[in-house]
Amino acid sequence: MDYYDCIIVGGSYSGLSAAMALGRSLRNVLIIDDGKPCNATTPHSHNFITHDGKKPAEIAAIAKQQIEQYKTVKFYTGFAVKGTKLDEGFQIETKAGDIFKCKKLIFATGIRDIIPAVPGFSACWGISVIHCPYCHGYEYRGSKTAIMSNGDLAFHFTQLIYNLTKDLALITNGKADLTAEQIEKLKKK
Ligand SMILES: Cc1cc2nc3c(=O)[nH]c(=O)nc-3n(C[C@H](O)[C@H](O)[C@H](O)COP(=O)(O)OP(=O)(O)OC[C@H]3O[C@@H](n4cnc5c(N)ncnc54)[C@H](O)[C@@H]3O)c2cc1C
Structure with a gap:
């Protein structure tokens, strides 16, 4: 048929x-x-x-x-x-x-993630490069972690992930697009 x-x-x-x-x-x-x-x-x-x-x-x-x-x-x-x-x-x-x-x-074709052209990023995608703290953050709790993001989203993620690990670095991939107030709040942590 x-x-x-x-x-x-x-x-x-x-x-x-x-x-x-x-x-x-x-x-x-x-x-x-x-x-x-x-x-x-x-x-x-x-x-x-x-x-x-x-x-x-x-x-x-x-x-x-x-x-x-x-x-x-x-x-x-x-x-x-x-x-x-x-x-x-x-x-x-x-x-x-x-x-x-x-x-x-x-x-129901889903979405296609666009992976940044960073050497090794693709090979680590879904394993140690993770897209969602709710899905995989717990497995990396307490670990040295970098957040690759900028602006308001970076600020939001930092607050969210800070609860899982205090050993955090924010990689803004260029000039940080955060407000002075946001930077001040992050520095206090
Ligand atoms: C790395 C990673 C880890 C994740 N981990 C979690 C997790 O731990 N917990 C959680 O809740 N969520 C997790 N998610 C999110 C979850 O995987 C998605 O929400 C879910 O897979 C979405 O389902 P979907 O059916 O919409 O799309 P997909 O699962 O992406 O499936 C789309 C399907 O459509 C097919 N397709 C596309 N185009 C065509 C076409 N033209 N012809 C025929 N077939 C086609 C594809 O082959 C694929 O099988 C994760 C996502 C990623 C990227």
Whole structure:
């Protein structure tokens, strides 16, 4: 069958969540996913109840296993390269040249992080270069830490992360764009 009630492009956590809800409503669904979630490099996920400390791929595998019991949901491994609006519904074409049609379309393609051109940054992304203190800050509590940020955001992060470690340096990657008042407050710490 190549005509679906819904095609979901992106089959990581958001796409799988949508698929579960639709599968449970007996909708014919196709998930198109090329298996490159944004958190692929991180060894463990945190701060998500019932899954704290699990490997990211393990969370996705459990979700997939649960969704597979809803027989109206199908999986396709591949990359969607083209979408076309039809008179009724949509058409999606994949890199392999397969074509699928649907009434409704969901994009659950996530975001792509733009990694700064700093040598070694990319190799450490999600491991020791971390994007979120709530996800991974606890694992680095008490450790020597640098925050790469500037301006109001840097000030905010510094206050937030100071509770996890007092050994903090702020790297502003150029002239510090903080107000005199903010700098004074930070110096007191
Ligand atoms: C390094 C890192 C660590 C993180 N750690 C945590 C954590 O510990 N705890 C926490 O709660 N959150 C964490 N997050 C955030 C969490 O990973 C994201 O919120 C979550 O992955 C978002 O899910 P998503 O489905 O929207 O996108 P993604 O998980 O990024 O998935 C998008 C999917 O769409 C697919 N896709 C994209 N375009 C196409 C296309 N054209 N055709 C087919 N498939 C396509 C991709 O291959 C991918 O599988 C972390 C994020 C990062 C970057």
